[in-house]
Amino acid sequence: HANMAQSTNDSFPTSIKVCTNKKALRLITALARLADELEKKSVQFKDVLKMGRTHLQDAVPITLGQEMGSYASAVRRGIDRIDHARAGLHVINMGGTAVGTGLNAEPTYIPIVAEKLSEVTGERYQTADNLIDATNNTDAFSDVSSAMKTTALVLIKMANDFRLMASGPRCGLSEIKLPKRQPGSSIMPGKVNPVIAEVLDQACYQVIANDLAVSLGVENGQFELNVMEPVISHNLYMAMNCLTNAVNTFVDKLLVGLEADEEHCKAWLDRSVGVVTALLPHIGYENSAMLAKEAYNTGKPIRQVILEKGILSKERMNHILSPRAMTTPGIAE
Incomplete structure (x- = not known):
């Protein structure tokens, strides 16, 4: 070769x-x-x-x-x-x-x-x-x-x-x-x-x-x-x-x-109205939309609005809106 x-x-x-x-x-x-x-x-x-x-x-x-x-x-x-x-x-x-x-x-x-x-x-x-x-x-x-x-x-x-x-x-x-990998901005x-x-x-x-x-x-x-x-x-x-x-x-x-x-992270979550989505199977779309609108208009936390409206008890609300219920497949019982 x-x-x-x-x-x-x-x-x-x-x-x-x-x-x-x-x-x-x-x-x-x-x-x-x-x-x-x-x-x-x-x-x-x-x-x-x-x-x-x-x-x-x-x-x-x-x-x-x-x-x-x-x-x-x-x-x-x-x-x-x-x-x-x-x-x-x-x-x-x-x-x-x-x-x-x-x-x-x-x-x-x-x-x-x-x-x-x-x-x-x-x-x-x-x-x-x-x-x-x-x-x-x-x-x-x-x-x-x-x-x-x-x-x-x-x-x-x-x-x-x-x-x-x-x-x-x-x-x-x-x-x-x-x-922090730099001393900061030069200005x-x-x-x-x-x-x-x-x-x-x-x-x-x-x-x-x-x-x-x-x-x-x-x-x-x-x-x-x-x-x-x-x-x-x-x-x-x-x-x-x-x-x-x-x-x-x-x-x-x-x-x-x-x-x-x-x-x-918790502060943003508490201020958000997005958690209302978890309530849909339990209280329906109209009630959920009403709660979201109230929270937006008043600036109140969604949990406070739920309790003020008397739609759910505190225990039931906390169960539905628990981290496990909101971040895993399925509907909270």
Whole structure:
């Protein structure tokens, strides 16, 4: 085999796939850390009742732990998405040489490359069924890039939720307390910004931009070779490194030290009229709407209005509006 002429047309894409696989595993490890820590927070905050919101408006109660659990679930889905996309990286074109026909490559050599590569890396690689296809098409890289981009969208949503919940501290929601990672604003003393959540946001924006460059590179191959692999690999590696580092930073510098502001969560919940939704099966829509309107117009807590109207006893009201009844499936008996 020493005299065989090997072309960069098959060695370069294979090397990119091996490197991409390695970096993808680093990213998956970082995302798994994030999911693990979110799941820890879901347990830590399981009894912190707060107001759920839809359309940025008061909805019905939820626990902070349930919210953290939902973020963990979404991150786990991102891990599965990226891991599934990696399958295409294990199919290589080594032995295809110039255009995929295998010219000047000993037939017995071709499968040996995949075997040896599997031994060296610990990942199972296999020779493509169609070496011409594997030489001129690079869509496997697009699959991985797209999976990262979609995961980045999920992370942006999560990071922005954290920023909103931490808004304040006096004139915002102030439902969670982020670790203070900066001395404060250069012009407003005492103001501490959610910079770590913003780091994750910006890293994810970069991943989205990198995905576009990868997409353009993948579609711009002509005939038997895609000569755009340098820009594909550059943007893949940049995206993976950027996202891996940002996720680890988010875990270490924000999530581990995250605290709940239970008093503020309770204050918002007590002021909300959204809890009236739990009363629908018990007192009907008209009575519930009447209570909500009264609470809005007078500014009184909904519980006070219920008792003043004599619609429910205090014991019955507290049972229906208990945290367990309002944050689990079913109707309070």
